[in-house]
Amino acid sequence: xxxxxLGIIFLVSxxxxxxxxxxxxxxxxxxxxxxxxxGAQRLLPAMQQSYTSWAIINAYSSELFKVIxxxxxxxxxxxxxxxxEDFNNENRFLQNKIIFKDVCFKYKNELPMVLKDINFxxxxxxxxxxxxxxxxxxxxxxxxxxxxxxxxxxxxxxxxKDIHSNSYLSHWQNKIxxxxxxxxxxxxxFAENIAFGIPFEEINLKKVKEAAEMAMISDFIESSKQGxxxxxxxxxxxxxxxxxxxIGIARALYKKSELIIFxxxxxxxxxxxxxSVMRAINNLTKEITTIFIAHRLSTLNACDKIIEIKKGSxxxxxxxx
Numbered sequence: 267x268x269x270x271x272l273g274i275i276f277l278v279s280x281x282x283x284x285x286x287x288x289x290x291x292x293x294x295x296x297x298x299x300x301x302x303x304x305g306a307q308r309l310l311p312a313m314q315q316s317y318t319s320w321a322i323i324n325a326y327s328s329e330l331f332k333v334i335x336x337x338x339x340x341x342x343x344x345x346x347x348x349x350x351e352d353f354n355n356e357n358r359f360l361q362n363k364i365i366f367k368d369v370c371f372k373y374k375n376e377l378p379m380v381l382k383d384i385n386f387x388x389x390x391x392x393x394x395x396x397x398x399x400x401x402x403x404x405x406x407x408x409x410x411x412x413x414x415x416x417x418x419x420x421x422x423x424x425x426x427k428d429i430h431s432n433s434y435l436s437h438w439q440n441k442i443x444x445x446x447x448x449x450x451x452x453x454x455x456f457a458e459n460i461a462f463g464i465p466f467e468e469i470n471l472k473k474v475k476e477a478a479e480m481a482m483i484s485d486f487i488e489s490s491k492q493g494x495x496x497x498x499x500x501x502x503x504x505x506x507x508x509x510x511x512x513i514g515i516a517r518a519l520y521k522k523s524e525l526i527i528f529x530x531x532x533x534x535x536x537x538x539x540x541x542s543v544m545r546a547i548n549n550l551t552k553e554i555t556t557i558f559i560a561h562r563l564s565t566l567n568a569c570d571k572i573i574e575i576k577k578g579s580x581x582x583x584x585x586x587x
Contacts, residue, residue, distance in 0.1 A: 269313050273306045360441065360524045360555060362425050364388040364411065369420035371406060380406050384420070386573065386582055394557045395566030398575035404559050407575065408527055411557070412442055443523040447530040449514035451502035456487045457494040459502075460516045473520060481516035483509060527557045544568060
């Protein structure tokens with residue numbers, strides 16, 4: 267509306283200037299005014315489009331700056347340690363157990379509870395399996411554990427501390443590795459994708475190889491042209507889905523977090539490879555707590571207990587070994 271008003275004012279001003287200063291008759295002035303009017307009519311849509319684009323840029327600029335700040339964050343490679351087994355108890359958070367205390371959750375106030383009155387414990391070093399039908403709340407339970415969602419009621423405690431209290435959450439999340447079903451890979455080398463986020467010159471290649479061996483991907487990497495320096499292509503386009511999942515597992519094993527969550531992380535593997543990978547994971551030190559989400563019960567054979575989610579409630583089954 268403002269642009270249209272400015273256009274009309276411009277035409278009127280031009281008309282007045284031509285009539286009063288040019289000394290031309292109206293018959294001589296009309297073609298010139300018409301040319302300006304036609305030009306303004308053709309320019310107006312472009313000006314409107316420019317204004318719309320400017321408004322969109324302003325609307326999204328704050329989100330863009332947040333993304334840029336996230337991209338510019340530097341990863342402290344000391345968090346990943348220099349040795350494959352580097353557990354300093356003074357810096358560890360999970361000393362005893364994770365406790366879900368009367369936890370309820372729903373996504374909106376008007377929606378029903380996804381999880382209700384959840385009470386259970388995960389001891390340090392335990393291997394927990396989570397099963398349930400699609401939409402039963404498995405991912406919600408995992409998101410609550412990682413602190414990505416806040417309980418509608420109740421508390422999630424790590425060694426008697428609420429993970430959402432003060433600045434505790436960011437420290438807790440730094441101790442967690444989540445291995446999803448769909449692994450994100452950058453167009454970098456195998457080594458850089460396993461030691462994700464660490465500059466190449468700071469990567470502990472020995473530790474990368476050990477993690478790759480445990481994830482049953484080392485033979486494939488070493489048979490490639492440049493070994494661990496071979497590029498995987500954009501989003502891992504040069505490798506299969508099963509190989510991508512094994513790289514994701516190797517990434518988790520490289521970091522050696524206090525809590526590793528495998529979210530359908532072996533679904534693309536054949537049964538023989540899956541058994542080998544699970545055997546390696548199950549042989550991890552007792553300092554690491556692991557949670558598995560799986561549809562195949564064979565994946566969870568080595569778990570200490572299995573949690574089945576039904577209608578928002580938990581059924582805990584202890585495994586006799």
